[in-house]
Amino acid sequence: MGLIVGMGVSLVSTLLPTPAEASTSSAVTVAARGYDLDYGNAPFPDLAVTVSKTSELVSQGILVSWTGGKKSVRPQGSVGGENFMQIAQCWGEDPLNPGHPDRTTCQYGAFPNVGRDSNVLDNVTDPNDEAFNLKSIAPEDEQYTAKGTGGLVPTYTSIPFRAVSGETVASVGPNAAGVLKHDTSIDVNTNEFFTQFTSNEIKWAGADDTGAGSVKFEVQTSMQSPGLGCGQPIIVSGRPIVGQTCWLVVIPRGTGDSGVKSITRPGLFWDAWQHHVAVKLDFKPVGIRCEIGGAEAALSGSELIGGAIASWQPNLCAGTTNSAFVLSTGNEADAAVKASKTVPSPLALTSRPLDADSLNGAADPLQYAPVGISGLSISVAVDRRVTPVDGIKQEYKDRETQAFSSLKLTPRLVAKLLTSSYISSLPPGADLTHVNYRSFADQGKNPANLSRDRDFLAINDEEWASQDLNSTSLADLLVxxxxxxxxxxxxxYVLSDPDAVAFLSGTPDPWGMIVNPWYSTSTTVNPSTVGLSLPRENFPKADPVEKAGTTGSNGEGPVNLVTWRPYTSDFENGAYLTLRGDGQLLGGWDTSYTPPKYAKTARSLVGEQGVLGLTTTASAARYQNVTASLLNPAGEYVTPTQASLTAAAAAMTPSKAQPKVLEFDPDSSASIAASNAYPLAMPVYAALNPLQTDAVLRAKYANMIRYAVGAGQVSGPEIGQLPEGYAPLPASWVSQAQTAATAIEKGISPLVAPVANITPAVIAAASPVRSGSVRAAEGASPVAAPVTTTPVVTGDTAGPLLGFATPQDPPAGPAGLAVPAGLLSGFAAAGAVPMISRFRRRL
Structure with a gap:
């Protein structure tokens, strides 16, 4: 953990959240008619492609959808399939065809059976079809072609890659005599700029029987792909800094390539490339947002709030205290303990109050300021793969390879995913008798993965039962x-359900599935004789199971549970991996390393994905993840949406340890009655002991809180706004935050003076902020804090008014506790994934 979100020299713009699918203000549709360079021979004349978001982009997911295609055929072996799309990101414009991308600048070809190069036939006639007399090498490709001499030296065409920095990777070039030759020492498909582990290309995206299709695409900035350079700052004196633009290109593939009857050649070869459609992508500039050398103030704790802070940071740098804030994500409890001392510390960001054990019987000295409402989500990327048997409905067959858009989970199913209770979550070849698996012929009653669990099939659409899904990463959650x-x-959440509690204690589910005993809460069932203590602050890999290593010249190392199913770097990483279809599957034993080690398996491509990842609502929105519907205390299945987070906030009640800190308690009457509440909604509080000795630092923290609950609660994708994935705060929460901010700045301890004694006049005197407004930047006009509206909530509202009402607060009552607007997308780098994304992702 330990991510830096904002610094004096900060790449904040790479972290800035932006809306994804929900925001269509910059959606663009382009049609083959009028764009295709050879429209008369277009494979899909009626093709129209829509890109959901084309401006203010960062590293994120967007939706690419199309109509006017034809029903696709899945790839088989070295043949690419039929009637599909290939999608890639490019940086340069074609000088010979303005308004079109240059194919030599596209990140394309990293995956097997795609490539940027191929051996090709010379201009010959297909011996099996006299009418099939097409040129194998287009004139536009001759500059990239080395003529063969026959026999073992075939004709070879290779499209070079030109990086934005000027370097070129080319495997065809002139020899001393000026003749184009194939340089076999250069691999244009795996190079210093991209590999199959870093490329964002989609080599196959299929359409349904109507010719329509859609796919989530990972947009990369220069931090993930230096070779593309998208978003690099363009600085022109006297003009605003903008990011380097790029292209998203869609290459339609029909049923054959020139000279051959099937798809066996790269989409960059001219006969396919000339039919591409593309849209321009505008990026937020990647670069410095705060002045070098500016004063920094440390924040520590919750990953949930990282995206919002990254969005707020530029305006905080330009604001009253001119402060850059450094967020180090990590354990919230540790951050709260440090913040409770009187020596200067980072401002803690936490969702729970200070732990009683850390107080040693003393009273809680922290002031708590609510600054965000977000939550956990379970992200889903599961593509249909119909079981090849008779009796399957035709409508299910027609959706082959298309992604599922919904999935329901109960607390018991979540418990199964967290406890390595599905067979595929354990290393194959190890002794699995403890989960009653003895052999392929005697597998016991624990299913291979979630999709084969009758517990799961009983609550989900019947189409799931027709699927043959074998992905290991459907047997657990990426955590x-x-x-x-x-x-x-x-x-x-798991413990809120009696069925889940019984399962964890060792009681089989109605279909005979048992908990992996190493995770059982029962001292008699758990082989360790110590039951798993729940709830807990982590996700243990508790099963010591191990597949033993082998010896000899081809010997392999052992495989334990962590090797087989590794952890993610943080919660956002779960969303990123889900977007990419990367289940973190273990690869083969690679002796090319010293010492040898297991390699990583490349991500599964579109049409073959099967990943479940634990992440945050903001990260899921940023990376365009489908999210699971979770059974809430009222008995309803709910996804994390604007309305459901709002309803959950309204149903939150004071925690037992600290009434200033609210929580969504599954056992409370308010939660049980709130049928539309999302059960994993969570608040985030900024917390500090106001008796800390650095008054200047306390003032900086107070200013940040005031901005967070003022202009920072205005929903939107712009710098300084509240990104998607966060619900704006209720007015009563804003009041509490303003009160706490003044107490922190003035050094008023909750142990010395009641918070209620901090009057509106005291707040006004303590801050440049006046009566519910906050400065967006120094010299700018005040921005009004958002006014709450009444959500549609079933059940009693909860959450006391801690602090006085501000002039903009509505009358007390349910409306005063409601959260008005909704989830806004684009979680910006609150974890190690964005840190990883700043550097080239490699194996």
Missing amino acids: PSGRSDLAVALWR
Whole structure:
């Protein structure tokens, strides 16, 4: 953990959140008619492609959809399939065809059976079809072609890659005599700029029987792909800094390539490339947002709020205290303990109050300021693969390769995913008798993965039962290591259901599936004789199971549970991996390393994905993840949406340890009555002991809180606004935050003076902020804090008014506790994934 979100020299713009599918203000549609360079021979004359978002982009997911295609055929072996799309990101414009991308600048070809190069036939006639007399090499490709001499030296065409920095990777070039030759020492498909582990290309995206299709695409900035350079700052004196633009290109593939009857050649070869359609992508500039040398103030704790802070940071740099804030994500409890001392510390960001054990019987000295509402989500990327048997409905067959858009989970199913209770979550070849698996012929009653669990099939659409899904990453959740409030929230959700509690104690489910005993809460069932203690702050890999290593010249190393199913780097990483279809599957034993080690398996491409990842609502929105519907305490299946987060906030009640800190308690009457509440919604509080000795630092923290609950609550994708994935705060929460901010700045301890004694006049005197407004930047006009509206909530509202009402507060009552607007997308780098994304992702 330990991510830096904002610094004096900060790449904040690479972290800035932006809306994804939900925002269509910059959606663009382009049609083959009028764009295709050879429209008369277009494979899909009626093709129209829509890109959901084309401006203000960062590293994120967007939706690419199309109509006017034809029903696709899945790839088989070295043949690419039929009637599909290939999608890639490019940086340069074609000088010979303005308004079109240059194919030599596209990140394309990293995956097997795609490539940028191929051996080709010379201009010959197909011996089996006299009418098939097409040129194999287009004139536009001759500059990239080395003529063969026959026999073992075939004709070879290779499209070079030109990086934005000027370097070129080319395997065809002139020899001393000026003749184009194939340089076999150069691999244009795996190079210093991209490999199959870093490329964002989609080599196959299929359409349904109507010719329509859609796919989520990972947009990369220069931080993930230096070779593309998208978003690099363009600085022109006297003009605003903008980011380097790029292209998203869609290459339609029909049923054959020139000279051959099937798809066996790269989409960059001219006969396919000339039919591409493309749209321009505008990026937020990647670069410095705060002045070098500016004063920094440290924040520590929850990953949930990282995206919002990254969005707020530029305006905070330009604001009253001119402060850059450094967020180090990690265990919230540890951050709260440090913040409770009187020596200067980072401002803690937490979803739970200070732990009673850390107080040693003393009273809680922290002031708590609510600054965000977000939550946990379970992200889903599952593509249909119909079981090849008779009796399957034709409508299911027609959706082959298309992604599922919904999935329901109960607390018991979540418990199964967290406890390595599905067979495929355990290393194959190890002794699995403890989960009653003895052999392929005697597999016991624990299913291979979630999709084969009758518990799961009983509550989900019947189409799931027709699928043949074998992905190992459907047998568990991608979860991060380390301790967090988020883990506690998920375990509390599991424990809210008596069926899940019984399963964890060792009671089989109605179909005979048992918990992996190493995770059982029962001292008699758990082989360790110590039951798993729940709830807890982490996700243990508790099963010591191991597949033994082998010896000899071809010997392989052992495989334990962590090797087989590794942790993610953080919660956002779960969303990123889900977008890419990367289940973190273990590869083969690679002796090319010293010492040898297991390699990583490349991500599954579109049409073959099967991943479940634990992440945050903001990260899921940013990376365009489908999210699971979770059974809430009212008995309804709910996804994390604007309305459901709002309803959950309204149903939150004071925690037992600290009434200033609210929580969504699954056992409360308010939660049980709130049918539309999302059960994994969580608040985030900024917390500090106001008796800390650095008054200047306390003032900086107070200013940040005031901005967060003022202009920072205006929903939108722009710098300084509240990104998607966060619900704006209720007015009563804003009041509490303003009160706490003044107490922190003035050094008023909750142990010395009641918070209620901090009057509006005291707040006005303590801050440049006046009566519910906050400066967006120094010298700018005040921005009004958002006014709450009444959500549609079933059940009693909860959450006391802690602090006085501000002039903009509505009358007390349910409306005063409601959260008005909704989830806004684009979680910006609150974890190690964005840190990883700043550097080239490699194996």
